[in-house]
Amino acid sequence: MIDSDIQAAIHDMGRRAxxxxxxxxxxxxxxxxxxxxxxxxxxxxxEATILTENAKDLAxxxxxxxxxxxxxxxxxxxxxxTAIAExxxxxxxxPDPVGEILTDWTxxxxxxITKKRVPIGVIGIIFESRPNVTTDAASLCFKxxxxxxxxxxxxxxxxxxxxxxxxxAGGERAGLPADSIQLxxxxxxxxxxxxxxxxxxxxxxxxxxxxxxxEKVVATARMPVIKHYDGVCHVYVHSDADQEMAxxxxxxxxxxxxxxxxxxxxxxxxxxxxxxxxxLVGQKLAxxxxxxxxxxxxxxxxxxxxxxxxxxxWSTEWLDLILxxxxxxxxxxxxxxxxxxxxxxxxxxxxxxxxxxxxxxxxVDSAVVLHNASTRFNDGGEFGFxxxxxxxxxxxxxxxxxxxxELCSYKYLVDGSGQVR
Amino acid sequence: MIDSDIQAAIHDMGRRAxxxxxxxxxxxxxxxxxxxxxxxxxxxxxEATILTENAKDLAxxxxxxxxxxxxxxxxxxxxxxTAIAExxxxxxxxPDPVGEILTDWTxxxxxxITKKRVPIGVIGIIFESRPNVTTDAASLCFKxxxxxxxxxxxxxxxxxxxxxxxxxAGGERAGLPADSIQLxxxxxxxxxxxxxxxxxxxxxxxxxxxxxxxEKVVATARMPVIKHYDGVCHVYVHSDADQEMAxxxxxxxxxxxxxxxxxxxxxxxxxxxxxxxxxLVGQKLAxxxxxxxxxxxxxxxxxxxxxxxxxxxWSTEWLDLILxxxxxxxxxxxxxxxxxxxxxxxxxxxxxxxxxxxxxxxxVDSAVVLHNASTRFNDGGEFGFxxxxxxxxxxxxxxxxxxxxELCSYKYLVDGSGQVR
Numbered sequence: 001m002i003d004s005d006i007q008a009a010i011h012d013m014g015r016r017a018x019x020x021x022x023x024x025x026x027x028x029x030x031x032x033x034x035x036x037x038x039x040x041x042x043x044x045x046x047e048a049t050i051l052t053e054n055a056k057d058l059a060x061x062x063x064x065x066x067x068x069x070x071x072x073x074x075x076x077x078x079x080x081x082t083a084i085a086e087x088x089x090x091x092x093x094x095p096d097p098v099g100e101i102l103t104d105w106t107x108x109x110x111x112x113i114t115k116k117r118v119p120i121g122v123i124g125i126i127f128e129s130r131p132n133v134t135t136d137a138a139s140l141c142f143k144x145x146x147x148x149x150x151x152x153x154x155x156x157x158x159x160x161x162x163x164x165x166x167x168x169a170g171g172e173r174a175g176l177p178a179d180s181i182q183l184x185x186x187x188x189x190x191x192x193x194x195x196x197x198x199x200x201x202x203x204x205x206x207x208x209x210x211x212x213x214x215e216k217v218v219a220t221a222r223m224p225v226i227k228h229y230d231g232v233c234h235v236y237v238h239s240d241a242d243q244e245m246a247x248x249x250x251x252x253x254x255x256x257x258x259x260x261x262x263x264x265x266x267x268x269x270x271x272x273x274x275x276x277x278x279x280l281v282g283q284k285l286a287x288x289x290x291x292x293x294x295x296x297x298x299x300x301x302x303x304x305x306x307x308x309x310x311x312x313x314w315s316t317e318w319l320d321l322i323l324x325x326x327x328x329x330x331x332x333x334x335x336x337x338x339x340x341x342x343x344x345x346x347x348x349x350x351x352x353x354x355x356x357x358x359x360x361x362x363x364v365d366s367a368v369v370l371h372n373a374s375t376r377f378n379d380g381g382e383f384g385f386x387x388x389x390x391x392x393x394x395x396x397x398x399x400x401x402x403x404x405x406e407l408c409s410y411k412y413l414v415d416g417s418g419q420v421r
Numbered sequence: 422m423i424d425s426d427i428q429a430a431i432h433d434m435g436r437r438a439x440x441x442x443x444x445x446x447x448x449x450x451x452x453x454x455x456x457x458x459x460x461x462x463x464x465x466x467x468e469a470t471i472l473t474e475n476a477k478d479l480a481x482x483x484x485x486x487x488x489x490x491x492x493x494x495x496x497x498x499x500x501x502x503t504a505i506a507e508x509x510x511x512x513x514x515x516p517d518p519v520g521e522i523l524t525d526w527t528x529x530x531x532x533x534i535t536k537k538r539v540p541i542g543v544i545g546i547i548f549e550s551r552p553n554v555t556t557d558a559a560s561l562c563f564k565x566x567x568x569x570x571x572x573x574x575x576x577x578x579x580x581x582x583x584x585x586x587x588x589x590a591g592g593e594r595a596g597l598p599a600d601s602i603q604l605x606x607x608x609x610x611x612x613x614x615x616x617x618x619x620x621x622x623x624x625x626x627x628x629x630x631x632x633x634x635x636e637k638v639v640a641t642a643r644m645p646v647i648k649h650y651d652g653v654c655h656v657y658v659h660s661d662a663d664q665e666m667a668x669x670x671x672x673x674x675x676x677x678x679x680x681x682x683x684x685x686x687x688x689x690x691x692x693x694x695x696x697x698x699x700x701l702v703g704q705k706l707a708x709x710x711x712x713x714x715x716x717x718x719x720x721x722x723x724x725x726x727x728x729x730x731x732x733x734x735w736s737t738e739w740l741d742l743i744l745x746x747x748x749x750x751x752x753x754x755x756x757x758x759x760x761x762x763x764x765x766x767x768x769x770x771x772x773x774x775x776x777x778x779x780x781x782x783x784x785v786d787s788a789v790v791l792h793n794a795s796t797r798f799n800d801g802g803e804f805g806f807x808x809x810x811x812x813x814x815x816x817x818x819x820x821x822x823x824x825x826x827e828l829c830s831y832k833y834l835v836d837g838s839g840q841v842r
Contacts, residue, residue, distance in 0.1 A: 022760060025784060107805055111794055120816050121786065199639070203816050218620070222639050224646075224817040245839040252841035339443060361834045363446060365542065373532055373837030382842070383833075384528060395541050395624050395830035396645040397818040409816035412804075413782045416794030418666040420673035421803070 006186050010194045013149060014201030016179035017122045021147040023177035025119060029096040032143060035174040036092035039139065040085040042170020043163065047081055053162035054131070061155055073130050074156055084135050084163075091139040094386045097405045098145050114413040119145030121203040123407070124195050126151045126217060128209035131159040137206070138167055138181045140389050144407040147180050149202065151195060153209075154187035161185060189216075196220035203409075208390060226402065228393040230317045230343040231261030233375040236334040236360065237277060238351035239270040245372065246350040247281045250323075253348070253375040255288045259319050261391060262346045262378040266314060266324040268334045269298070274327050279303045290321045297327040314341040331356055335363045342366065344393050346378040367393055367400035427607050431615045434570060435622030437600035438543045442568040444598035446540060450517040453564060456595040457513035460560065461506040463591020464584065468502055474583035475552070482576055494551050495577055505556050505584075512560040515807045518826045519566050535834040540566030542624040544828070545616050547572045547638060549630035552580035558627070559588055559602045561810050565828040568601050570623065572616055574630075575608035582606060610637070617641035624830075629811060647823065649814040651738045651764040652682030654796040657755040657781065658698060659772035660691040666793065667771040668702045671744075674769070674796040676709045680740050682812060683767045683799040687735060687745040689755045690719070695748050700724045711742045718748040735762040752777055756784045763787065765814050767799040788814055788821035 001009075027035075043050070054076040061071055076084075097117055104114040123146045127133040134150055141148040152160040164183035168176065184191055192213075196205060199222035206226050207217040214227050235253060237246040253264035269277055278301035285292055286304040293309040294302055302325070313324045314337070328334045338347050348370035349360040357371040368378040378400060380388025385403030392398040398406040422430075448456075464471070475497040482492055497505075518538055525535040544567045548554040555571055562569040573581040585604035589597065605612055613634075617626060620643040627647050628638040635648050656674060658667040674685035690698055699722035706713055707725040714730040715723055723746070734745045735758070749755045759768050769791035770781040778792040789799040799821060801809025806824030813819045819827040 022784070022786070025786075105805070107803070111798060111803075113804060218643050224815065226817075242839070248839065248841055256842050357836070363443070365443070365446075366832065368833045368835060370835040371837065373835055373840045374842055376842045377532060377835060377837075377840065378833075382528070382532075383534060384526070394645065396647075399830055400833050409820055411787065412789045412799075412821045414789060414791040414794055414798060415778070416792065416798075418663070418669065419794040419798065420669055421677050421795055421797045 001186075003190055006188070006191055007194045010184060010186070010191060011198060011201070013179075013182050013184060014122070014198045017147040017149050017182060018201045020177045020179040021119065021121045024142075024145045024147060024180060027145065027175070029098075031175055032096065032145070033092040035171045035176045036088055036139060036143065038174035039167045039170040039176075040088040042166045042173075043081060043085040043088065043135065045170075046162070046166045047078060050081060050159065050162045050166065051076060051078070053158040056158040057156050066155070070129060070155070074159070076131060076159060080132075084132050087132070088135055088139045088167075091143050091387060094143065094404060096143065097408050102410055109419055110417060111419055112415045114415075115410050116413055117405070117408045118411050120407060120409045122147045122149065122201055124149045124151070124202045124205040126192055126195065126205060126207045126209070126213065128153040128213065129155045131156045131163055133208060134160045134163045134183065135167060137208075137389065138164065140387055140404060141407060142171075142180060144404050146407060149182050149184060149195065151184040151191060152187070157185070157187050192216060193220050197222055199223040206390065224397065226390070226392050226394055226398055228261065228345065228391055231263065231345040232265050232315060232317050232341065232343040233262060233346040234266050234268060234338050234342055234348070235264055235375065236268040236328070236338070236347070236349045237270060237273065238331065238349060238353065238356055239272040240352050240356075241270075241273070241350040242352060243273065243277050243280055246277065247284050249348065249350060249372070249374050250281055251284050251288060254285070254290055254323050255321065256374075256376055258321050262375050263319065264323065264375050265316065265318050266326065266341070268326050268328045268337060271297070271327050271329055274298070274301055278325075285323065288321070290323050292323050292325050294325045295327055298325045317343070331359060335360060338364050338366070345391070346370070346375040348373060348375050367391070422607075424611050427609070427612055428615045431605060431607070431612060432619060432622070434600075434603050434605060435543070435619045438568040438570050438603060439622045441598045441600040442540065442542045445563075445566045445568060445601060448566065448596070450519075452596055453517065453566070454513040456592045456597045457509055457560060457564065459595035460588045460591040461509040463587045463594075464502060464506040464509065464556065466591075467583070467587045468499060471502060471580065471583045471587065472497060472499070474579035477579040478577050487576070491550060491576070495580070497552060497580060501553075505553050508553070509556055509560045512564050512808060515564065515825060517564065518829050523831055530840055531838060532840055533836045535836075536831050537834055538826070538829045539832050541828060541830045543568045543570060543622055545570045545572065545623045545626040547613055547616065547626060547628045547630070547634065549574040549634060550576045552577045552584055554629060555581045555584045555604065556588060558629075558810065559585065561808055561825060562828060563592075563597075563601060565825050567828060570603050570605060570616065572605040572612060573608070578606070578608050613637060614641050618643055620644040627811065645818065647811070647813050647815055647819055649682060649764075649766060649812050652684065652766040653686050653736055653738050653762065653764040654683060654767045654769075655687045655689055655759050655763055656685055656769045656771065656796065657689040657749070657759070658691060658694065659752065659770060659774065659777055660693040661773050661777075662691075662694070662771040663773060664694065664698050664701055667698065668705050670769065670771060670793070670795050671702055672705050672709060675706070675711055675744050676742065677795075677797055679742050683796050684740065685744065685796050686737065686739050687747065687762070689747050689749045689758060692718070692748050692750055695719070695722055699746075706744065709742070711744050713744050713746050715746045716748055719746045738764070752780060756781060759785050759787070766812070767791070767796045769794060769796050788812070
């Protein structure tokens with residue numbers, strides 16, 4: 001297919017998604033939940049087909065020499081497919097934020113103004129290899145009354161097409177409007193650009209994947225983009241900290257799941273307690289096989305093998321059992337370091353001084369700022385949101401964990417009795 | 422100056438604005454209000470200088486043959502300068518949304534989560550000829566703890582530089598951090614592009630001006646943009662409407678201030694009342710010298726001279742004493758017409774049937790949807806917001822009138838006692 005035909009096809013899908021969004025606002029919560037259950041049933045009913053399509057992706061992936069880890073992320077089996085269907089059923093059990101009255105008031109002229117939560121409209125999701133993003137993203141967007149246009153990577157294209165078809169077909173039997181969930185069948189880079197420029201049809205794009213993909217979407221998109229690049233997360237240990245607590249938080253934040261965005265990457269230690277604290281935490285880090293990149297003051301105090309830290313290390317998201325360690329003169333230096341080198345994602349302070357914690361939380365410019373707790377708690381599930389579409393490091397619309405409410409917009413309804421100006 | 426030098430200079434301003442934003446979060450409401458009053462005083466103290474600079478802009482504008490209307494928008498005099506200073510003083514009297522606790526809750530593990538309103542950070546404002554935008558935008562952004570980078574048009578460059586200098590210098594005497602309010606001294610188009618790509622320093626861009634300017638910003642910007650293009654606003658007169666009320670709302674919405682975005686552009690009239698209603702509203706429109714572009718059914722019924730409507734007319738923002746008129750078969754056709762041809766800005770229904778009004782308000786996909794009231798009420802002042810930075814037709818972050826709260830972000834503060842996962 002030549003590029004202008006691909007563009008025309010994507011535009012046509014956008015136009016149909018917009019039309020679907022006009023129908024989606026008419027569904028009640030009960031109707032939406034019934035549709036979600038029908039979608040889940042259809043995924044299981046189509047198990048054979050979906051696994052056959054998945055096998056095509058896996059065969060090509062092996063030909064292309066994809067890594068074991070990538071192959072594993074791509075692989076579906078009956079158990080994983082059941083989990084995917086269960087996740088869709090879970091979404092049906094979540095409270096529906098649509099229709100909630102956020103606030104209302106009456107003006108002196110008698111006009112009554114209601115600010116009401118409504119769907120955003122049409123959401124574009126651009127993602128890489130994991131096929132379960134197709135069903136996760138589409139079901140959350142649908143629950144909030146949005147139409148979705150999905151564009152997955154080439155590695156999983158057969159699986160994605162099969163899953164999206166199951167969602168749409170299963171949903172339609174329970175009343176899902178046509179074209180509510182569409183998967184773009186093109187995986188060339190140009191198709192991402194066509195989507196990103198299509199602001200007449202797409203109200204929002206959420207890219208989920210590597211930094212290269214997100215950069216491309218940000219550079220091209222005409223509509224809002226919700227994203228996060230890095231999670232360069234810090235724990236600052238203040239001079240009065242409970243040092244056992246600090247060591248336990250650091251160990252947890254670094255090692256419990258090192259490959260995720262809210263994992264710890266750099267510790268900042270107050271100089272006054274360096275002599276006591278570094279050996280304490282050093283021992284625990286060594287036991288957990290964490291490699292430390294330490295500044296000159298920490299080097300000998302840690303009492304374990306370590307690597308001299310470079311300037312580059314302070315802004316590195318290790319995503320591995322590696323930790324940067326820096327000694328600071330106090331709260332101000334810690335805050336300045338985090339605001340300069342961090343990624344405005346998640347940072348934590350360990351201190352027993354309430355006033356010190358409050359200054360840290362006030363002045364550190366990050367989505368989630370913790371006191372005496374692990375950075376790993378920046379998470380929709382841990383916040384009690386029930387579902388999470390991602391974590392945003394943007395400051396507009398959604399910041400931090402994004403639940404269903406963040407997939408909504410609002411509108412103002414104004415009721416009068418003939419008022420004019 | 423060559424372009425790479427301009428780019429470097431703008432980047433340096435961005436870097437300094439970011440540093441200023443770190444200091445701005447430390448100011449209390451009282452400190453901010455004192456700074457605003459000092460800014461207003463300084464504008465009046467510098468009256469002579471500002472008017473001299475304004476005269477330079479006016480002289481060049483006359484040389485360039487700018488229209489009378491443009492010259493008037495550009496002109497400052499002692500009375501207008503006093504009004505500008507008064508507007509800054511007004512901002513000091515508004516409640517400060519920063520620091521407000523939006524919600525808080527405790528998790529089963531004891532973590533206490535607080536969602537708190539905070540400044541966005543650095544806001545870029547790109548605007549055209551009116552110099553008062555400099556002080557309006559900067560004072561509202563400052564009140565909400567944001568640093569601003571202003572880039573005005575070439576027509577008002579001397580006035581803008583003088584006004585921004587007065588704000589910064591007056592403010593500094595009362596404790597305003599350096600570089601909180603900076604005006605970019607370049608007026609070439611490339612400087613807009615440099616700003617729009619500078620997402621490491623700018624959290625948000627608000628373009629205020631013509632469609633060409635907004636289009637350019639949207640196409641280039643890497644950060645969120647809050648904007649509105651058109652206001653193609655509708656009034657739909659349902660079959661059961663109080664026809665006198667409908668005529669009065671239409672007249673008000675069309676004629677009270679025809680050049681603004683919330684003015685009425687198209688009426689939709691239910692066929693069942695066309696014979697009665699068109700002559701009634703036609704007479705009033707004729708008396709107000711409104712030119713009507715009417716569909717075939719309305720043409721003779723209006724009882725006044727009119728022009729046959731074209732397809733193009735349905736999506737035209739007249740911004741003048743011109744009105745498009747279309748006859749519809751009922752609520753569904755009205756909603757579909759508005760969603761197809763409108764601009765998702767402001768639309769109103771006149772009906773006595775609560776259920777009909779509710780369906781209209783639910784299904785019309787616009788920022789503000791009214792019932793029995795003039796479209797002119799989509800306005801920050803009329804909503805009681807005290808100040809308005811603009812009206813957004815976007816669906817993310819801010820929709821409809823934007824007050825001070827919409828110039829804020831939020832962050833999550835999490836307080837624990839050593840929790841780990």
